[in-house]
Amino acid sequence: MTILATSEWKELAAAHRARAERHTLPARRRRDSRELHPVEDFLFEYYPYALALLEKWHPGCGVGLEWDSPTLPAPFSDRCYSVASSCFFADPALISGRERQRLKWIGELLAATRDRAPNFACHGLHEWAMVYRGKDVRHEKTTPLRLPQAEIDALVESRAISCSHHDAFRFFAAEARPMNRLQPTLDSRISLEQPGCVHANMDLYKWAAKAMPWIGTEILLDCFELSLELRDLDMRASPYDLTEFGREPIRIETAEGRRIYETEQRRLALLAVPLRERLIAGLRLPE
Numbered sequence: 001m002t003i004l005a006t007s008e009w010k011e012l013a014a015a016h017r018a019r020a021e022r023h024t025l026p027a028r029r030r031r032d033s034r035e036l037h038p039v040e041d042f043l044f045e046y047y048p049y050a051l052a053l054l055e056k057w058h059p060g061c062g063v064g065l066e067w068d069s070p071t072l073p074a075p076f077s078d079r080c081y082s083v084a085s086s087c088f089f090a091d092p093a094l095i096s097g098r099e100r101q102r103l104k105w106i107g108e109l110l111a112a113t114r115d116r117a118p119n120f121a122c123h124g125l126h127e128w129a130m131v132y133r134g135k136d137v138r139h140e141k142t143t144p145l146r147l148p149q150a151e152i153d154a155l156v157e158s159r160a161i162s163c164s165h166h167d168a169f170r171f172f173a174a175e176a177r178p179m180n181r182l183q184p185t186l187d188s189r190i191s192l193e194q195p196g197c198v199h200a201n202m203d204l205y206k207w208a209a210k211a212m213p214w215i216g217t218e219i220l221l222d223c224f225e226l227s228l229e230l231r232d233l234d235m236r237a238s239p240y241d242l243t244e245f246g247r248e249p250i251r252i253e254t255a256e257g258r259r260i261y262e263t264e265q266r267r268l269a270l271l272a273v274p275l276r277e278r279l280i281a282g283l284r285l286p287e
Helices: 006-032 042-046 051-055 097-114 125-130 149-158 186-192 198-202 204-210 217-236 255-282
Strands: 002-004 063-066 081-084 087-090
Touching (some): 204 217, 204 255
Antiparallel strands (some): 081 087
């Protein structure tokens, strides 16, 4: 176990909080003023994790923190930490059998996703399929559509849809579901999720959050920041008009727009590769 001196780990914790607050403080201000941002607030709404989760630093397993107090400091949970030899540490011996099984399943899903061939031909059509026929426009409270409904419907009907992600597919309009080449379900995630998928890569943040505090918050924040970039791509390629928020559309209704989307999708998928590997490695917890 690596032991960090009190001054060292407190400096790391302060630096982490400052980095996290670049995201959480604006989100709190928007929340207090009842403003909504379709990109920057999405991860806080779609994934049910408190802003404080990003702000609290945890070292992860294998790191002991020097401490000369008989009680644990407030930022750390007695449920996950043990004290020995004047230091405290995230103790994997405290993981329940049920939680260990959940963490093992996450690792298996991430490994299966990593080992599958990526698909870069979806061109972000999932957001279009969600508003097909216009009966339920998910983000209409924050941003309007940039195209008439008839043009949105025509694009959905004219192109092959190949969404492999259950949590995206479940928001498809009912009429658009049969058009999808795949019919992903909750139970088929391990057999369908693939590393080119914007939503599968965005979910790295979710899986990191579910593995806290055992894997440490450095990777949690790394995954969160990549997820912000992925969400930005997701919405710029959607049929929504985000010019009010300083985002120019990626017009996937054109050949050039589809080329731009695929280029960005590939770039972000490459950035996800080492994060997925770090998560897989971090989830190999000692008994």
